[in-house]
Amino acid sequence: MFLHVDPDNGLAIYDQIVRQIKFAVATGALPAGEMAPSVRELARELAVNLNTVSKAYQQLQLEGVLESVRGMGLAVASGAVKQCRGERVRLVQERLREVLWEARQSGINADELQRLIASEMPAIEKKLVAKLKGK
Amino acid sequence: MFLHVDPDNGLAIYDQIVRQIKFAVATGALPAGEMAPSVRELARELAVNLNTVSKAYQQLQLEGVLESVRGMGLAVASGAVKQCRGERVRLVQERLREVLWEARQSGINADELQRLIASEMPAIEKKLVAKLKGK
């Protein structure tokens, strides 16, 4: 499974699910027409309550990313790929902007901030490789 | 005043106050021994409830950043500057790590991410200059 939630992330769990489904759609990990994992399956895998997943899926339906297919479940909508690809940068950018702003405001200067980012990247790349392998 | 809160930040308002007071102490904007803005004053300026500020200040007291001076208010503790300076990087780093990870996970590659960061920085520097002037 390509999703993973962290209860201490700050973001609500359902929101993490929404975002990650969108990312999966944007990257093609979840192609248009494909069925999204069932609510029950995803809830079990993420060790999260059923209602939480349900809420995330409801929002994804509202935003037109998922479409209900009678008797089958929820499928990735046809226009969703484009939509999610556009949204992806925006979603990331918003949070990024907040954090960079807080960092600069905290008295960390621009150079230190660059160094901090640079020092974080290797661990992230490693984690990413591990995740892709695990998949 | 050197503080500003955003109700839609994701972080609780009281937590934003806690972090920003710590940053103010770390940068020397609020020197050791100085009185922190009074609960009522800060509540008014931030257009926030008194109890919300109070909660933030109580946490800062528990963490030893502020000290109560009977009938006078809350003063920055003598050891607080060092403590806050140490914590500053940690606080920023935690959020930064999360966001960078989400960004990479969203299908934005390392180069794009670097470019995104670079494109955000000028606006942030501008905002920072504006803030310092305003002060």
Add this chain to the structure above:
Amino acid sequence: MFLHVDPDNGLAIYDQIVRQIKFAVATGALPAGEMAPSVRELARELAVNLNTVSKAYQQLQLEGVLESVRGMGLAVASGAVKQCRGERVRLVQERLREVLWEARQSGINADELQRLIASEMPAIEKKLVAKLKGK
């Protein structure tokens, strides 16, 4: 329920709750892993505001006595029994010392004080038996 608060105790209500929960954990009345009474339930039983109980529980969380279980409530932390048992004597001792000191200082001599304590004990033992029965 094993708790009882007195608004005229001198101690803040939330502090009385904190202390009594710790005592309940120390004595095993509230075993590790068990859920603490819910905020709403306790507030109703003590005829006290929800936020007051909430404040007490937050402090107990900060001190590691209780742990939040998402959507389920607050559970007694695994290490809490030992911790509370250690703290119990300290909490009692601090208040005891103050009162004994005030008594001696008030002109009551050591013998009188001993007699006073001895004369109070039976009523307390009786009250304790009544409480245990009531439970």
Add this chain to the structure above:
Amino acid sequence: MFLHVDPDNGLAIYDQIVRQIKFAVATGALPAGEMAPSVRELARELAVNLNTVSKAYQQLQLEGVLESVRGMGLAVASGAVKQCRGERVRLVQERLREVLWEARQSGINADELQRLIASEMPAIEKKLVAKLKGK
């Protein structure tokens, strides 16, 4: 001076002053007819705000322990000695009862409590001797 206040006592400072003045009257340290220390003098000695002492003295006047003497200040009332001697035990007893009850309730058994009291007494006697010497 025979008074000493502790800001962390739990009791309000003005209340500590009231109680200790009463004790001083009961023990004869402040005989009937004697002038009580002036508000200013006492405030300075206790390193306490003038209004705090003032409030304590007001309450002592209300209770008939002190009497205003035109142009002179406040004197110990004639009936005050007897009154204070009666009150002394009651004041101590009330707090004692609370603390002993909390102690027993906390899971400390009667024997342990006796031992705890016994172990506290020497330090208190020592402190008392020191205080009497200092005076």
Add this chain to the structure above:
DNA sequence: GTGGTCTAGACCACC
């Protein structure tokens, strides 16, 4: 149902 947060308004003790 659970806890977490916020608002509005009150009273108290202390300076």
Add this chain to the structure above:
DNA sequence: GTGGTCTAGACCACG
């Protein structure tokens, strides 16, 4: 004026 506490009532996220 200051902080500290409490009440009452609301909304949110999560199970």
